[in-house]
Amino acid sequence: MSRIYPNNSVKRPLPSINREYFSAVIPACFLAGIQVFSDEITWAPAKRSPGRQRFVQYLWVRFNRIISVYLSVLFVTMLLGSPLLAQEGEEESPIPLEAAKPAGRLVNLAECVAIGMKNYEPLKLADEEVELARLKRQEAHRGLFPALSMKAEQTKGETADPFLSPDFTEQNYGATLTYDVIGGGKIISTYRQSVASHLAATLSREKTYQDFLYSVREAYWNLAANQSKLKDLESTRNAIREELKKVTEQYVLDVAVKQQFLAVKSQYLQANTQVNNAKKNFAKAKWDMAKALGIPKPSDSPVEETIPFNKIEPNLDTCLLLAATHRPDLKMQEELVEIARQGTKVATAYKKPRISLNSFYGRSASAYEGDSLNFREDWQLNATLSQSFLGNSIGLTGSDIKTSPKLGQSTRTRTKTEGASLHVLDNMRNRTEDKQSDLAYRQAALKRDDLRKDVAMDVEISFYNVNQALLQVEFSEEDVKLADEELKVVLSKGRYGLAGVLEVAQARNRLSASRTARVDALASYQTAIAGLNRAIGVPDQFKGE
Numbered sequence: 001m002s003r004i005y006p007n008n009s010v011k012r013p014l015p016s017i018n019r020e021y022f023s024a025v026i027p028a029c030f031l032a033g034i035q036v037f038s039d040e041i042t043w044a045p046a047k048r049s050p051g052r053q054r055f056v057q058y059l060w061v062r063f064n065r066i067i068s069v070y071l072s073v074l075f076v077t078m079l080l081g082s083p084l085l086a087q088e089g090e091e092e093s094p095i096p097l098e099a100a101k102p103a104g105r106l107v108n109l110a111e112c113v114a115i116g117m118k119n120y121e122p123l124k125l126a127d128e129e130v131e132l133a134r135l136k137r138q139e140a141h142r143g144l145f146p147a148l149s150m151k152a153e154q155t156k157g158e159t160a161d162p163f164l165s166p167d168f169t170e171q172n173y174g175a176t177l178t179y180d181v182i183g184g185g186k187i188i189s190t191y192r193q194s195v196a197s198h199l200a201a202t203l204s205r206e207k208t209y210q211d212f213l214y215s216v217r218e219a220y221w222n223l224a225a226n227q228s229k230l231k232d233l234e235s236t237r238n239a240i241r242e243e244l245k246k247v248t249e250q251y252v253l254d255v256a257v258k259q260q261f262l263a264v265k266s267q268y269l270q271a272n273t274q275v276n277n278a279k280k281n282f283a284k285a286k287w288d289m290a291k292a293l294g295i296p297k298p299s300d301s302p303v304e305e306t307i308p309f310n311k312i313e314p315n316l317d318t319c320l321l322l323a324a325t326h327r328p329d330l331k332m333q334e335e336l337v338e339i340a341r342q343g344t345k346v347a348t349a350y351k352k353p354r355i356s357l358n359s360f361y362g363r364s365a366s367a368y369e370g371d372s373l374n375f376r377e378d379w380q381l382n383a384t385l386s387q388s389f390l391g392n393s394i395g396l397t398g399s400d401i402k403t404s405p406k407l408g409q410s411t412r413t414r415t416k417t418e419g420a421s422l423h424v425l426d427n428m429r430n431r432t433e434d435k436q437s438d439l440a441y442r443q444a445a446l447k448r449d450d451l452r453k454d455v456a457m458d459v460e461i462s463f464y465n466v467n468q469a470l471l472q473v474e475f476s477e478e479d480v481k482l483a484d485e486e487l488k489v490v491l492s493k494g495r496y497g498l499a500g501v502l503e504v505a506q507a508r509n510r511l512s513a514s515r516t517a518r519v520d521a522l523a524s525y526q527t528a529i530a531g532l533n534r535a536i537g538v539p540d541q542f543k544g545e
Helices: 019-042 044-048 051-085 109-119 121-142 186-252 258-293 316-326 328-347 428-495 501-536
Strands: 147-157 168-182 354-368 376-389 392-402 414-423
Touching (some): 109 258, 121 186, 316 328, 316 501, 428 501
Antiparallel strands (some): 354 376
16 A cells, blocks of 8 residues: 555655565675675685784685675665665655546545545554554564574784784684573563554554544545535525515515515525535535545545435344454453553562573684684583572572683683672562552553443444434434425415415425435434444444445
8 A cells, every 4th residue: 555644745754665675685685694704614724824914814805795795785775775765755645535536426435435545644653553563573572582693803912022922813703692591481471462562553553444434434424415415405595596586576566565575585595594504514524524534625526425225223232242342442452451461470570580591602713923823612601590589689600611722811711600699679679560560450451341331331322323313314204205295285286376485485495404304314324323333343244325
C-alpha cells in the first residue's frame, strides 16, 4: 500500500527501505566480510617476513579489502536503492474522493472505505507501531541465545632504549561467548512481554481500523441522507413556488383573498427555510466525510443517495458472546494484563539464583623486533553465581585463564581464580520495583474487569439502538404512505374546487417532512447496524444493505 498522508505539506525525509534492498545489500556485505576475515589464511606466508615490512604489508592488504567492500556495497546501493533515495523530501498528496470513480458515476460506500484506507493517518501510525513491536519481539528473542562477539588486536611496544629492551609486537584474535545460564526467569519473561506487546499492538491496530470503518460508514450514510433530503426539499419548494405564483395572480385579480395569499406565502417561506437548513447540514456532512476519509477538503462528487434497507434480527446473547471473543480492545486489555503479569516475574527475578558464563577462545602471539610470531592457544572461562537475600546479595566467582606469555607484562600462561563477594543492601531498589510491578498488574486486571462491563453495556445499548431504528423506519414508512395519500386527496379535491392552493401547499410540506424523516430513519438504521458491528468487534457481522 502506498503511503499517502492527509496533509500534503508534510515531508517524509526518511525513505522506506524495501526487501529487495536488504536482499541484495546484506548478502554483499556478508560475502565481502568473508573475504576480509579469510585473508587471515592467505596472510600466513607473509607473517614470516621482517616485523616492520610485515606490518606494512598487513595494513596494505587490509586497506585494499576494506576499499573493495565499500565499493561493492556502494555499487549495489546505487543500483537498487536509488529510486528509494529519490523519495527523500518529496511531498505526498492525499488521494481525492474523485479518484474512486470514473467521470459521471456516483461514489458508493466501498469506494469511500478504499480511499480512506489510503489516506487515514492513524491507521498508518498503527501499522508502524505493529512493525516496531515486531522488531522489539525479535530483539527480545535474540536475548534467549548466547551473545557472540569477535575481536582482533595488534599491540606495538616501543622502548626508549632499544639496547636494554627491544621493541615487541603482540597480536591476538578470537571469539567471546556470553550467556546467562540461569537468570531467575528474567530473560524468558522479557521475551513473553514482547510477544504480548506485539499482540497488543496488532489488536490496537484492529481497533483503530474498526473505529475508522464505523466513522466512514456513519459519515457516508449521513451524507447520503442529507444529499437526498436536500433534493427532496428543493423539489417541494419549487412545487410550492408554482402554487404561490398561481395564488399571487389570483390575489392580484381579486380572485383570492389576502389571507389565503399570505398563508401560501408562509408555506413557501417555510419550505425555503428548510432548504437552507438542509444545505447547511449537507455542507457539514461533506466536511464530516472529508474528516473521516483523511482528505483535506470536501469532495464535490455525489454519493449514491439511495439508502438500502434489509431487516435484521440480532440476538442479544449471541452479540454478547461475539463481543467477548472478538472485541479488539478487550483482547488488547487481556494482553496488557499478560504484560503486567510478566512484569512481576521480571521484577522478582532477583530473588532467584543467577548463573552467568563468560568465555573466550582464540590465538595470540608476541615477539621481539626481528623475531617471528608463534601463535598459541588462548582461552578463558569465567563463571558467576549470585543470590539475593534480605536486601543484600552474595556472589561467587571463578575463572580459568590460559594465554601465551605477554612480553613486557607477564610470563604466566595459566591462571585460576576463585572469589566471593557480599553486597550490602544493593537490592533495595529491586524490592521497590517488585511492589510497583505488582501494583501495575492489579491495576491492569481491574481495568480489564471494568472494560468487560463497559463492553457488555455497549453491546446492549447498540442492540437496542438497532431495534429502535428499525421501529422508526417502519413508522416512517407508514407515515410517508399516509402523507402521500393525503396529498393525492387534496389534489383530487382541488380539481373539483373543494380544496384550495393553501391545502395543497400544506400537504406538500407534510409529505416532504415525512420523506425526510424516512430518509433520516434509514440512515440511522444503517448507522445503528454499523455501531452494533463495532460493539461486537466484527465489522461485517450484520448487514443492513
